[in-house]
Amino acid sequence: MKLYFSPGACSLSPHITALEAGLDVTLIKVDTKTKKLEDGSDFLAINPKGQVPTLVLDDGDVVTEGPVIAQILADLAPASNLAPGNGTKARYKLQEWLNFITSELHKGYSPLFKPTTPDDYKPVAKAQLADRYAFVDGKLAGKKYLLGDTFTVADAYLFTVSNWAKFVGVDLSAFGNLTAFMARVAERPQVQAALKAEGLTK
Incomplete structure (x- = not known):
């Protein structure tokens, strides 16, 4: 999985979640002003909203919106108790x-x-x-x-x-x-x- 982030932005929340859950997540830094990645590529090609956090799952699906991303990460590691079970x-x-x-x-x-x-x-x-x-x-x-x-x-x-x-x-x-x-x-x-x-x- 890839987590697109900007230091100290709201993407810090799923970053913390990933670490607490013990998940293997690759961090990719985004310049939120220029909408560019460190390699010069266009972040808007990944997330047209141009906002962090953005999560790219192992199957290539792209998920945006921090609260949703945080729940996905928590659900991938249920033993971490970072989110109660669905439906409760x-x-x-x-x-x-x-x-x-x-x-x-x-x-x-x-x-x-x-x-x-x-x-x-x-x-x-x-x-x-x-x-x-x-x-x-x-x-x-x-x-x-x-x-x-x-x-x-x-x-x-x-x-x-x-x-x-x-x-x-x-x-x-x-x-x-x-x-x-x-x-x-x-x-x-x-x-x-x-x-x-x-x-x-x-």
Whole structure:
């Protein structure tokens, strides 16, 4: 399998998932601005959306959208417990979290990264994120991870997205449960390995 990624982007989530699952995945770096690969070839020929992550399965099928890719990787290694079994209530809860993170948090950061966003709108975007994080913080009370004591793909996604806060001036210090969660996830060996592989840590 091939995982197309950009350092620190949302593709970090399936990268973490692949390592946690013990899967053999080849990482291919993408320049998301030029839409080129390191060998100069056109990324748009692989994914016309031009976005990471993109997963190319061993049979050649191309899959896009991070939450879907993360679930595929988890299902390829069921013993890793990175996703509850399909058809279970726990799986639906996982999917609920993945949808919340992608729509309410991930996309909430988008205006803060765009140079064309008016400066007077950025405080609005930050306030919306703070509101969403207050909800997440409450749900993490008394838990190690979003679904309880077991690390899942939803945790990898929440960690990845929330790492962006420091780059765009979103203050998460008021959310004690989230702060503890971030530290807990950052200590996981495979998370450290993913961060190092993407050049995000030494």
